[in-house]
Amino acid sequence: MKSAPKSRTEANKADKHARILDAATALFAERGYAGTAVPPVAERARVAAGTIYRFFDNKEALVNAVFRRAKQALGEALFEGLDLEQAPRPLFDEFWARLYRFAREQPEAFRFLELQDHHRYLDETSRHLERTVLAPVAVMVLQLRELGVFEPALPVDVAMAFIWGGFVGVMKAERDGHLEVDQRAVDAARDMAWRSCARVQESP
Amino acid sequence: MKSAPKSRTEANKADKHARILDAATALFAERGYAGTAVPPVAERARVAAGTIYRFFDNKEALVNAVFRRAKQALGEALFEGLDLEQAPRPLFDEFWARLYRFAREQPEAFRFLELQDHHRYLDETSRHLERTVLAPVAVMVLQLRELGVFEPALPVDVAMAFIWGGFVGVMKAERDGHLEVDQRAVDAARDMAWRSCARVQESP
Amino acid sequence: MKSAPKSRTEANKADKHARILDAATALFAERGYAGTAVPPVAERARVAAGTIYRFFDNKEALVNAVFRRAKQALGEALFEGLDLEQAPRPLFDEFWARLYRFAREQPEAFRFLELQDHHRYLDETSRHLERTVLAPVAVMVLQLRELGVFEPALPVDVAMAFIWGGFVGVMKAERDGHLEVDQRAVDAARDMAWRSCARVQESP
Amino acid sequence: MKSAPKSRTEANKADKHARILDAATALFAERGYAGTAVPPVAERARVAAGTIYRFFDNKEALVNAVFRRAKQALGEALFEGLDLEQAPRPLFDEFWARLYRFAREQPEAFRFLELQDHHRYLDETSRHLERTVLAPVAVMVLQLRELGVFEPALPVDVAMAFIWGGFVGVMKAERDGHLEVDQRAVDAARDMAWRSCARVQESP
DNA sequence: TATGAATGAGTTTTCATTCAT
DNA sequence: CATGAATGAAAACTCATTCAT
Numbered sequence: 001m002k003s004a005p006k007s008r009t010e011a012n013k014a015d016k017h018a019r020i021l022d023a024a025t026a027l028f029a030e031r032g033y034a035g036t037a038v039p040p041v042a043e044r045a046r047v048a049a050g051t052i053y054r055f056f057d058n059k060e061a062l063v064n065a066v067f068r069r070a071k072q073a074l075g076e077a078l079f080e081g082l083d084l085e086q087a088p089r090p091l092f093d094e095f096w097a098r099l100y101r102f103a104r105e106q107p108e109a110f111r112f113l114e115l116q117d118h119h120r121y122l123d124e125t126s127r128h129l130e131r132t133v134l135a136p137v138a139v140m141v142l143q144l145r146e147l148g149v150f151e152p153a154l155p156v157d158v159a160m161a162f163i164w165g166g167f168v169g170v171m172k173a174e175r176d177g178h179l180e181v182d183q184r185a186v187d188a189a190r191d192m193a194w195r196s197c198a199r200v201q202e203s204p
Numbered sequence: 205m206k207s208a209p210k211s212r213t214e215a216n217k218a219d220k221h222a223r224i225l226d227a228a229t230a231l232f233a234e235r236g237y238a239g240t241a242v243p244p245v246a247e248r249a250r251v252a253a254g255t256i257y258r259f260f261d262n263k264e265a266l267v268n269a270v271f272r273r274a275k276q277a278l279g280e281a282l283f284e285g286l287d288l289e290q291a292p293r294p295l296f297d298e299f300w301a302r303l304y305r306f307a308r309e310q311p312e313a314f315r316f317l318e319l320q321d322h323h324r325y326l327d328e329t330s331r332h333l334e335r336t337v338l339a340p341v342a343v344m345v346l347q348l349r350e351l352g353v354f355e356p357a358l359p360v361d362v363a364m365a366f367i368w369g370g371f372v373g374v375m376k377a378e379r380d381g382h383l384e385v386d387q388r389a390v391d392a393a394r395d396m397a398w399r400s401c402a403r404v405q406e407s408p
Numbered sequence: 409m410k411s412a413p414k415s416r417t418e419a420n421k422a423d424k425h426a427r428i429l430d431a432a433t434a435l436f437a438e439r440g441y442a443g444t445a446v447p448p449v450a451e452r453a454r455v456a457a458g459t460i461y462r463f464f465d466n467k468e469a470l471v472n473a474v475f476r477r478a479k480q481a482l483g484e485a486l487f488e489g490l491d492l493e494q495a496p497r498p499l500f501d502e503f504w505a506r507l508y509r510f511a512r513e514q515p516e517a518f519r520f521l522e523l524q525d526h527h528r529y530l531d532e533t534s535r536h537l538e539r540t541v542l543a544p545v546a547v548m549v550l551q552l553r554e555l556g557v558f559e560p561a562l563p564v565d566v567a568m569a570f571i572w573g574g575f576v577g578v579m580k581a582e583r584d585g586h587l588e589v590d591q592r593a594v595d596a597a598r599d600m601a602w603r604s605c606a607r608v609q610e611s612p
Numbered sequence: 613m614k615s616a617p618k619s620r621t622e623a624n625k626a627d628k629h630a631r632i633l634d635a636a637t638a639l640f641a642e643r644g645y646a647g648t649a650v651p652p653v654a655e656r657a658r659v660a661a662g663t664i665y666r667f668f669d670n671k672e673a674l675v676n677a678v679f680r681r682a683k684q685a686l687g688e689a690l691f692e693g694l695d696l697e698q699a700p701r702p703l704f705d706e707f708w709a710r711l712y713r714f715a716r717e718q719p720e721a722f723r724f725l726e727l728q729d730h731h732r733y734l735d736e737t738s739r740h741l742e743r744t745v746l747a748p749v750a751v752m753v754l755q756l757r758e759l760g761v762f763e764p765a766l767p768v769d770v771a772m773a774f775i776w777g778g779f780v781g782v783m784k785a786e787r788d789g790h791l792e793v794d795q796r797a798v799d800a801a802r803d804m805a806w807r808s809c810a811r812v813q814e815s816p
Numbered sequence: 817t818a819t820g821a822a823t824g825a826g827t828t829t830t831c832a833t834t835c836a837t
Numbered sequence: 838c839a840t841g842a843a844t845g846a847a848a849a850c851t852c853a854t855t856c857a858t
Contacts, residue, residue: 016839032321034239037831039841048840050834059832116319117236119380131382151395158392161377162370166400169369170362176323178335179361188362191355196370196400220822241848252823257850424818440729442647445852447820456819458855467853524727525644527788539790559803565791566782566800573781574774574808581773584731586743596770599763604778604808628843649827660844665829819858827851834844 019045029112070109075133077102088149096190150197163193223249233316268330274313279337281306292353300394318372354401367397427453437520478517483541485510496557504598558605571601631657641724676738682721687745689714700761708802726780762809775805
């Protein structure tokens with residue numbers, strides 16, 4: 001089921017393309033888009049500066065490609081092969097574990113996605129992806145609310161924004177040195193996230 | 205009991221200083237530090253570009269001043285005159301209301317503070333302020349945990365990062381067009397925040 | 409023989425004028441004309457920057473005034489009350505002593521005069537002064553040559569340039585740390601200068 | 613026995629480097645360091661302004677490179693292949709001729725070296741070169757003194773500073789229009805220099 | 817008249833992009 | 838195609854000069 005074997009040249013080319021995206025992701029994540037010059041990206045990717053322009057029209061096209069790849073990777077990390085038939089709490093726990101694994105395994109992509117000035121350079125395609133990728137989460141939240149596991153009055157969009165923000169906040173706190181995120185901390189955050197949505201048991 | 209009236213010149217000077225900080229806060233919030241050139245800041249502040257350098261040694265000193273003023277304002281908005289003797293839930297609600305008011309009344313300061321990766325340019329004084337200003341929140345969380353209102357196992361640092369991140373996530377979702385933050389949404393987010401920490405009632 | 413007493417205001421004014429010239433001489437000597445900003449001159453002179461422009465049309469007028477005062481001072485130091493009737497060697501020694509005293513008592517003026525980029529900003533009046541002030545030296549050299557004390561073939565202009573340059577070279581070497589100019593060194597230089605011109609005794 | 617021919621590109625690069633140094637030497641010599649802006653240097657070197665910063669970190673690095681090249685060139689012009697075994701007077705005459713040839717063939721380098729107050733921008737390496745290059749002259753003077761050709765009491769450092777200054781003074785006088793330096797003048801200056809050091813014949 | 821804050825043109829320096837090799 | 842030196846427009850910053858007070 002493999003795709004046709006690529007020629008040496010093509011493989012090489014794909015390789016360079018990936019190296020450029022890797023380098024750009026890392027540097028944009030660290031210094032921001034405006035704060036990153038193109039030549040350092042080239043250097044980190046071990047290509048010439050001019051080569052970047054054979055793959056991407058300009059710096060803005062590059063950052064959009066970086067964004068899309070990162071967002072896609074996030075979507076895959078969260079949902080690929082996810083068993084939606086599980087009981088709510090195990091499903092939620094797996095979701096959280098996947099989120100955390102993504103943040104650890106692709107820290108640059110995660111961090112880049114959380115940069116805040118995206119709106120200045122994202123094109124329509126990227127913006128659309130932004131809206132699409134996390135859509136399954138909305139479905140999950142909606143279902144759990146219907147099932148009576150989550151608060152009936154919980155607004156789905158608020159819930160998603162809050163939980164996502166909460167996770168990001170924890171990871172950002174670590175980067176800023178306010179916190180060390182070990183398994184205990186991740187679990188604590190996960191439990192907070194769950195409780196924030198879960199239906200409160202009425203005392204008898 | 206007012207302080208002595210300032211001379212025209214002094215008032216003017218303070219004025220310019222403030223106008224520069226205002227302009228810089230707004231533009232840094234919108235475009236990021238590296239993405240903002242000095243002349244647009246000057247133009248927005250209605251001063252010449254060179255004037256900025258009479259008040260601030262360089263662009264980095266300016267962004268640090270912006271940061272400090274914003275952080276101070278946040279601290280004041282959250283804690284000034286806050287009655288810590290209230291019952292836990294009303295106290296928490298007031299805290300949340302103050303947070304929201306700050307985000308609404310000083311949107312640029314809020315946005316600058318929370319939507320930027322500051323670590324590249326903050327100096328030691330600013331970093332110290334960063335650590336200091338929200339310290340009272342930690343105290344609050346700690347007390348509520350001691351009182352048995354919050355989960356006994358709740359790690360204070362994780363809780364703060366998560367709730368803060370959740371709030372930021374909600375405001376960011378609004379800016380990104382994913383959400384409209386009206387009173388209902390704010391209340392929903394507040395309730396999520398509370399539940400995320402609150403001790404779960406054991407079923408009998 | 410004093411000039412009419414000046415009013416307080418006039419004295420004050422003359423004072424400021426002198427302070428500005430002093431400050432400018434010192435800073436121009438140290439940093440060069442182009443390397444010296446006007447505000448530091450004002451600060452050193454304890455006047456406001458704008459005040460300088462009440463006394464001098466612009467920076468160029470200021471540097472010309474500095475030049476003229478320094479050159480005049482040099483002329484006076486060298487020739488005022490000089491007894492031209494002395495025997496050649498004592499006359500030469502006194503001349504050298506006066507030159508050295510000027511370099512020591514007005515080091516900034518001396519150093520400023522030896523800066524090399526004067527031609528960029530000196531106006532015609534200053535240039536004329538340049539040519540005039542040292543004219544008496546030419547006369548001295550000429551006479552000594554006529555008297556057979558100096559070499560008969562000695563070109564007056566070369567002799568003046570060489571000796572002046574030699575003295576400057578010694579003082580500059582001190583500034584550059586290559587040399588300490590004490591009395592012994594001054595005397596050695598003086599003797600070199602004398603010998604460089606003096607008629608060589610034929611061996612019998 | 614030639615070195616391997618350089619590729620077009622390499623030659624071109626070395627060329628640009630040299631052109632920039634040439635242009636900078638000429639302009640710094642004429643207007644001083646602070647008085648020279650970078651774009652005129654670029655224009656004279658027929659490169660873009662930005663190109664200068666590919667070769668030199670900043671303007672200060674450029675002026676240091678200019679200084680070193682000029683000082684090296686002076687050292688070579690004075691000492692390369694100089695036959696130290698000659699009789700004192702012919703050796704001195706050759707030294708003087710070399711000095712004059714340098715001033716004529718590389719007027720900008722000579723002028724830059726001697727007509728600037730370098731101490732504001734020279735780095736340690738340049739300062740070291742400054743002290744090193746003329747060291748052989750000191751040796752020469754010392755030997756001639758030992759041999760009894762020069763005055764026994766002649767202080768070497770004063771002698772060097774005086775003679776060097778004298779030469780510079782003569783060349784400066786020419787540039788200032790006080791003098792025309794033809795062979796006769798050069799010879800006259802050379803003889804002055806010699807006499808300034810030479811042991812005086814006692815009358816019998 | 818003196819002040820010194822403000823100005824904005826000019827300076828040094830950076831960097832996205834091109835193009836000869 | 839890939840390279841990376843070169844470009845020049847734009848950024849950060851300086852400073853001679855002005856003018857409201």
